Amino acid sequence: MTPATKAGRxxxxxxxxxxxxxxxxxxxxxxxxxxxxxxxxCGPFGxxxxxxxxxxxxxxxxxxxxxxxSTIDLDLRVITAAHHDLSALVPEAAEKPRLLIEDGIYSVWxxxxxxxxxxxxxxxxxxxxxxxKGDAPPWIRSRPAISLIHAMMHDTPWCAxxxxxxxxxxxxxxxxxxxxxxxxxxxxxCTKAGWRYAGDDFVAVNSATGQIEPLxxxxxxxxxxxxxFQNFIGETTAVxxxxxxxxxxxxxxxxxxxxxxxxxxxTFIPRRRGAASPEFAPAKQSDAFRALLPTTAYELPGWPxxxxxxxxxxxxxxPVFFVDTGTAPMEIPAxxxxxxxxx
Amino acid sequence: MALTTxxxxxxxxxxxxxxxxxxxxxxVYYNLDGSxxxxxxxxxxNRTVEEIGSAVATATAGDVPSITQQVQAFVDSxxxxxxxxxxxxxxxxxxxIEAWAPVLSxxxxxxxxxxxxxxxELLLMDPVHDAGDExxxxxxxxxx
Numbered sequence: 243m244t245p246a247t248k249a250g251r252x253x254x255x256x257x258x259x260x261x262x263x264x265x266x267x268x269x270x271x272x273x274x275x276x277x278x279x280x281x282x283x284c285g286p287f288g289x290x291x292x293x294x295x296x297x298x299x300x301x302x303x304x305x306x307x308x309x310x311x312s313t314i315d316l317d318l319r320v321i322t323a324a325h326h327d328l329s330a331l332v333p334e335a336a337e338k339p340r341l342l343i344e345d346g347i348y349s350v351w352x353x354x355x356x357x358x359x360x361x362x363x364x365x366x367x368x369x370x371x372x373x374x375k376g377d378a379p380p381w382i383r384s385r386p387a388i389s390l391i392h393a394m395m396h397d398t399p400w401c402a403x404x405x406x407x408x409x410x411x412x413x414x415x416x417x418x419x420x421x422x423x424x425x426x427x428x429x430x431x432c433t434k435a436g437w438r439y440a441g442d443d444f445v446a447v448n449s450a451t452g453q454i455e456p457l458x459x460x461x462x463x464x465x466x467x468x469x470x471f472q473n474f475i476g477e478t479t480a481v482x483x484x485x486x487x488x489x490x491x492x493x494x495x496x497x498x499x500x501x502x503x504x505x506x507x508x509t510f511i512p513r514r515r516g517a518a519s520p521e522f523a524p525a526k527q528s529d530a531f532r533a534l535l536p537t538t539a540y541e542l543p544g545w546p547x548x549x550x551x552x553x554x555x556x557x558x559x560x561p562v563f564f565v566d567t568g569t570a571p572m573e574i575p576a577x578x579x580x581x582x583x584x585x
Numbered sequence: 586m587a588l589t590t591x592x593x594x595x596x597x598x599x600x601x602x603x604x605x606x607x608x609x610x611x612x613v614y615y616n617l618d619g620s621x622x623x624x625x626x627x628x629x630x631n632r633t634v635e636e637i638g639s640a641v642a643t644a645t646a647g648d649v650p651s652i653t654q655q656v657q658a659f660v661d662s663x664x665x666x667x668x669x670x671x672x673x674x675x676x677x678x679x680x681x682i683e684a685w686a687p688v689l690s691x692x693x694x695x696x697x698x699x700x701x702x703x704x705x706e707l708l709l710m711d712p713v714h715d716a717g718d719e720x721x722x723x724x725x726x727x728x729x
Contacts (some may be wrong), residue, residue, distance in 0.1 A: 334719050342721040349721065454612035528600040532614060532701070535607060539596070544610050550596040558600075 285446030415506025
């Protein structure tokens with residue numbers, strides 16, 4: 243009888259959460275020693291990450307903000323089907339995404355072309371990322387295991403929100419908006435100008451205090467912008483081309499201490515309106531809510547009403563402005579700084 | 586007919602006199618402002634269409650039958666859009682009755698919602714978005 247068959251037999255006798263908890267414990271028992279281990283900070287959490295191979299570490303580690311060993315809020319194992327057979331955990335109708343929140347277990351099955359299974363035992367603070375095909379799509383490589391971080395934020399004021407964030411002496415701005423609105427361009431332009439970088443895609447925000455913390459040190463740049471940031475991002479970067487959307491996959495780990503967070507001072511909503519130079523217009527709390535919520539809620543399965551409540555609070559923490567970022571990216575930092583200093 | 590604003594997979598948030606509704610299933614957003622927001626808030630406070638029409642007419646010095654008719658049409662359109670549902674409204678209480686009154690100024694303007702569906706295409710491409718909470722049906726074991 244194969245391990246998967248044995249697990250399948252158990253599946254008929256115990257709840258899904260029980261089986262997942264059992265498999266997580268088995269994986270940790272098997273991987274007490276792993277080829278690559280690292281410590282990272284991810285929002286307000288400290289992580290210990292064990293990779294079952296050098297390839298997996300090369301795939302995910304560039305996105306993590308590596309740190310020295312400290313408090314471990316989540317111990318994560320990144321494995322493939324070659325290391326551990328978890329096929330018994332793949333739910334029926336495997337082509338459908340699935341979410342399980344039960345008895346302290348949070349688990350997400352993301353099928354698509356390259357499937358991924360995430361699961362965390364919130365009591366044991368142990369999580370797994372299982373890649374059945376040994377690979378992960380680019381957007382998962384750039385923000386690995388973010389759904390598990392989302393699960394750990396449940397019942398806390400923290401929320402992983404879809405947005406970029408950069409900061410300088412006057413405070414941090416949260417850049418909210420859907421894809422192609424210019425968040426990455428603005429964030430990288432400010433970072434190139436010496437600002438602190440907290441992320442270009444998802445950042446952690448405390449909905450009670452407005453504290454922003456970076457989750458990852460990755461950025462995904464469209465080819466058209468490479469020339470603008472060439473001397474900042476280096477000569478070569480990995481390029482992904484998924485669904486006809488090429489992206490330069492950047493790791494900004496080299497920024498060192500400039501990867502960091504701070505207090506939210508304003509929320510900017512980038513939008514294109516044809517301005518040559520950056521222009522601001524007042525916006526409402528509801529505009530920030532509409533800009534932040536959609537991708538946040540859809541990318542982070544579970545507790546949608548809690549997410550909406552936190553995002554509504556975040557939208558109300560600081561003044562909100564629409565910003566047309568103009569046609570010259572390197573004009574953005576001075577315009578943003580001026581706007582933040584006026585507040 | 587009892588109506589409820591508690592609709593599965595529909596998120597609602599009030600910002601001052603504005604209400605934002607987001608359909609978590611299909612990614613469509615709705616913005617309710619002015620009289621539209623007040624009608625939705627009235628339904629949330631367990632008021633009937635007639636009570637809402639009457640209160641809105643009083644607040645705007647308008648004609649009760651005409652306004653009630655327009656409120657009814659708006660309620661029908663929200664029902665068709667899935668922004669409210671038929672069902673058992675929460676028990677009416679003195680507290681809830683005192684807690685709601687339409688906040689409007691000027692002449693009555695017919696209620697309507699703004700619909701934003703520009704994110705639908707993006708969301709349909711996202712592999713995670715329709716993960717539901719319907720459980721985790723495990724496969725049947727198979728002998729090899």
